[in-house]
Amino acid sequence: MPNQAVIDFIERYEKFIITAHETPDGDALGSEYAMLLALRKMGKDARILNADPAPKKFAFVAPDGEFEVLVRKEQIPADIAEFGLFVLDVNDINNIGQVATLILPRVKEYFIVDHHDSETVQLSENHIEQNASSTCEILYQLFREMELEIDLPMARALYMGILYDTGSFIYPKTTALTFDIAHNLVSLGVRPNETYVNVYESNSISSLVLMSKVLATLELFYNDQVAVQTMTQDLIRTAGASYEESDQLINIPLRSANVRVSIFFKENLEGVRRCSLRSKGHIDVASIAQSLGGGGHKTAAGFKCVRPFEVMKVEVLEMLHHYFNDQKHSVE
Numbered sequence: 001m002p003n004q005a006v007i008d009f010i011e012r013y014e015k016f017i018i019t020a021h022e023t024p025d026g027d028a029l030g031s032e033y034a035m036l037l038a039l040r041k042m043g044k045d046a047r048i049l050n051a052d053p054a055p056k057k058f059a060f061v062a063p064d065g066e067f068e069v070l071v072r073k074e075q076i077p078a079d080i081a082e083f084g085l086f087v088l089d090v091n092d093i094n095n096i097g098q099v100a101t102l103i104l105p106r107v108k109e110y111f112i113v114d115h116h117d118s119e120t121v122q123l124s125e126n127h128i129e130q131n132a133s134s135t136c137e138i139l140y141q142l143f144r145e146m147e148l149e150i151d152l153p154m155a156r157a158l159y160m161g162i163l164y165d166t167g168s169f170i171y172p173k174t175t176a177l178t179f180d181i182a183h184n185l186v187s188l189g190v191r192p193n194e195t196y197v198n199v200y201e202s203n204s205i206s207s208l209v210l211m212s213k214v215l216a217t218l219e220l221f222y223n224d225q226v227a228v229q230t231m232t233q234d235l236i237r238t239a240g241a242s243y244e245e246s247d248q249l250i251n252i253p254l255r256s257a258n259v260r261v262s263i264f265f266k267e268n269l270e271g272v273r274r275c276s277l278r279s280k281g282h283i284d285v286a287s288i289a290q291s292l293g294g295g296g297h298k299t300a301a302g303f304k305c306v307r308p309f310e311v312m313k314v315e316v317l318e319m320l321h322h323y324f325n326d327q328k329h330s331v332e
């Protein structure tokens with residue numbers, strides 16, 4: 001039984017902190033809130049502490065204040081040594097921001113629940129990782145296995161995570177099981193349209209302006225099969241937007257039948273630069289991300305850019321060369 005290790009972990013502690021990756025998305029926040037409610041149902045003391053704030057479009061699943069952002073040392077409980085730490089939706093323990101420096105060294109033990117593939121991560125006993133559509137899909141099965149009642153607030157959170165991480169039930173890891181779970185969550189009272197409107201139709205005007213500006217940076221390589229978009233912090237400021245509002249923009253070029261890889265270089269307002277990669281079909285962008293110090297899935301991956309975007313662009317395009325080498329191309 002793959003989930004026995006996590007069940008044992010829950011039994012060992014009375015108090016838990018739950019966290020997820022930096023700039024948490026729908027699956028990170030949905031799984032955190034569902035886990036929070038599950039632990040409280042079991043009579044445990046639990047709270048969420050994240051490196052970054054929860055975007056409004058995802059925060060609707062929880063009452064205000066549940067997605068706490070770790071900013072001051074004073075937020076750390078005095079009896080932190082008695083806590084277990086749940087790390088959700090991330091397989092790299094360094095990708096949890098200041099939670100890694102302020103909380104991780106002080107807790108007794110941590111446990112990772114995730115669904116990202118990585119060849120570099122050594123799975124240990126405190127780690128479950130399944131080839132699931134989302135962390136929420138893993139948690140749904142865990143709660144069922146524990147015979148824990150899934151109530152409507154938990155169902156809404158789990159549904160949001162599955163909806164978000166499957167791109168509304170279309171990404172490659174969407175299976176019959178995913179639909180089966182979604183069916184059960186809707187039977188519990190989740191309203192798909194309400195979730196959709198919150199997640200996809202509640203964007204601000206600034207995010208629309210940001211989209212137009214990012215799309216204007218579009219460059220195409222290898223006979224229009226590789227798209228590159230670039231977002232600097234100045235561009236975010238001009239649009240009056242926030243960094244988080246760019247999170248779906250990488251998917252836009254993939255709507256073209258020609259484009260097989262979409263690359264998005266993005267800088268946040270603090271000047272931290274990242275590169276995200278998406279592909280259709282057989283092109284493995286995880287291996288590119290891994291060779292540059294990042295990680296992810298075969299069709300969705302990313303890495304931190306220490307060097308300038310222009311330098312990294314040439315490097316990433318070179319790595320894609322062998323997929324397109326039988327065709328005429330130009331790399332500037």
Ligand SMILES: [Mn+2]
Pocket residue numbers: 027028089115134135165
């Ligand atoms: Mn996820």
